[in-house]
Amino acid sequence: MSTTPEVLFVCVHNAGRSQMAAALLYHHANGRVLVRSAGSAPADTINPAVVAAMAELGQDLSQEFPKPLTTEAVQAADVVITMGCGDACPIFPGKRYLDWQLDDPAGQGIDAVRPIRDEIDRRVRALLAELVPVSR
Numbered sequence: 746m747s748t749t750p751e752v753l754f755v756c757v758h759n760a761g762r763s764q765m766a767a768a769l770l771y772h773h774a775n776g777r778v779l780v781r782s783a784g785s786a787p788a789d790t791i792n793p794a795v796v797a798a799m800a801e802l803g804q805d806l807s808q809e810f811p812k813p814l815t816t817e818a819v820q821a822a823d824v825v826i827t828m829g830c831g832d833a834c835p836i837f838p839g840k841r842y843l844d845w846q847l848d849d850p851a852g853q854g855i856d857a858v859r860p861i862r863d864e865i866d867r868r869v870r871a872l873l874a875e876l877v878p879v880s881r
Contacts, residue, residue, distance in 0.1 A: 749777065749778065749779055750777075750778050750779070750823045750824065750876045750877065751778070751779040751780075751781070751821055751822045751823050751824075752770060752778055752779070752780055752781070752822060752823065752824045752825075752826065752872070752876070753781045753782070753783065753818050753819060753821075753822035753824070753825045753826070754766040754767050754770075754780075754781070754782040754783075754826050754828065755782070755783050755784065755785065755814055755825065755826065755827045755828065756782075756784055756785075756827070756828040756829055756849075757784055757785050757786050757829060758784050758786060758787060758788035758811060758851065759782055759783055759784025759787045759788065759811035759812055759813075759814075760784070760787070760788035760790065760791045760792045760795070760811050760851070761791070761792045761795045761849065761850040761851060761858075761861075762828040762829070762845075762847050762849070762850065762861065762865065763782040763783065763784065763828055764782055764791055764795060764799075764806060764809055764811075765795060765798075765799060765861070765862050765865050766782065766826065766828070766845075766865050766868075766869055767780045767781065767782035768799055768804045768806060768809070769802075769804070769862075769865060769866050769869045770869045770872070770873060772804060773869060773870060773873050774873055774877065777873075777876075777877045778873065778876055778877060781812075781818055781821075781822070782812065783812045783813060783814040783815065783818055784811050784812065784813065784814060785814050787811035787812060787813050787814075788811045789811070790810070790811070791806055791809055791810065791811065792850055792851060792853075792858075794850060794853055794854055794855045794857075794858045795850055795858055795862075797855050797858075798855050798858040798859055798862045799862065801859075802862070802866075819837060819840070820837060822840060823840070823841060824840070824841045824842075824843065824872070824876070825840055825841070825842050825843070826842075826843045826844075826845055826872075827842065827843070827844045827845070828844075828845050828847055829846075829847070829849060843872075845865075845868060847861055847864060847865065848860075848861050
C-alpha cells in the first residue's frame with residue numbers, strides 16, 4: 746500500500762480547471778503526490794486559452810488531453826476535488842471530497858483565464874501543504 750497521497754481533479758470537460766489544477770499540483774508536489782484529472786463528459790481538446798495561460802508559468806499542456814472519469818480513478822484517489830461536475834462523480838466511503846467553486850474558463854480568453862489559474866494555484870499550494878507537510 747502506497748503512502749504517497751493520490752489526488753483526482755474532476756470537472757465536466759477536463760479541458761480547463763482540472764487540467765490546470767493537475768499540472769500545478771504535479772509541479773509543486775515534485776513527486777510527493779500522485780495526480781490525475783478527468784472529466785464527466787470530456788471534451789476533444791484542452792481549451793487553448795488554458796494552454797496559453799499555463800505556458801506563461803512554464804507549464805506545457807500541449808501533450809495533455811481530456812480523459813474520461815472512471816470509477817477506478819475515484820477508487821484509487823485519497824482526495825477527489827470536483828470543479829462543477831455536479832452529481833456525475835461517484836461517491837465512495839472513506840474518500841475525502843472537496844468541491845472547488847471556480848469560474849469555468851470555457852469560451853474565455855486568456856485575460857479571463859489568468860485569475861482562474863491563479864486561484865487554482867493558491868488552492869493547490871494549500872492542499873499540498875495539508876497533504877505533505879514540510880518537515881522542519
